[in-house]
Amino acid sequence: MTKKVRTLGPGSLKIGDTGSEQDFSADVINTALEPSTDTEDNDNFLDGHTEGGSQTETWALTGSVKEDFSMDGLQVWCLKNSGKTLPFEWVPNLEGGLKLTGSVVIASIQFGGDVKTKNSNDFSFVAIDVTPETYTASV
Numbered sequence: 001m002t003k004k005v006r007t008l009g010p011g012s013l014k015i016g017d018t019g020s021e022q023d024f025s026a027d028v029i030n031t032a033l034e035p036s037t038d039t040e041d042n043d044n045f046l047d048g049h050t051e052g053g054s055q056t057e058t059w060a061l062t063g064s065v066k067e068d069f070s071m072d073g074l075q076v077w078c079l080k081n082s083g084k085t086l087p088f089e090w091v092p093n094l095e096g097g098l099k100l101t102g103s104v105v106i107a108s109i110q111f112g113g114d115v116k117t118k119n120s121n122d123f124s125f126v127a128i129d130v131t132p133e134t135y136t137a138s139v
Contacts, residue, residue: 005096013063015088015104022077024065029120031063033090033100033130059127061088061104064120067113074109078123081106085128091135099135103128 013028014021024031040053065074084106091099104125113119 005093008092011091011093013088013090016086022074024074027065027068027074029064029066031090033127034060034062036060059130061125061127062123064122065109067119067121075111075121078106078109082108094137097135099133100130101133102130
C-alpha cells in the first residue's frame with residue numbers, strides 16, 4: 001500500500017523554462033491548482049429529445065506570497081513577465097511522489113499593503129494543460 005502524504009509542503013513551485021525558472025518556493029505561503037467547471041444548459045428539441053450542454057474545465061494556479069521589495073522579488077518578476085505563457089512545475093510535498101505540470105499565463109501581483117507589516121499578496125494565473133506526473137526526488 002502506498003503511503004498517503006496529506007500535508008502541503010515542504011515542496012516546490014517553479015515557473016519558467018528549464019535553466020531560467022523563477023522559484024516561488026521560499027516566498028509562497030499558500031498555493032493551489034483550482035479547477036472551475038462551466039456547463040452549458042441542455043438543449044431541448046421540438047421532437048422531445050434533450051441533448052446535454054457542453055462542459056468546459058479551466059484551471060488557475062493561485063496562492064499568496066510574502067512581499068519582497070527587491071528587484072529580484074516575485075512581484076517585480078511577475079510585472080516584467082505579465083502576459084507571458086510559461087511552463088510550471090509544482091511539487092506539493094517532496095515525499096508525496098506527485099508533481100503537477102503545465103503552463104501558466106503570468107499576471108502582475110499587487111505591491112504594498114499595511115504599513116510596518118510583512119504583507120502577503122495574492123496571485124492567480126490561468127493554468128493550461130495541467131497534468132499529474134510522478135515526482136522522483138533528485139539525489
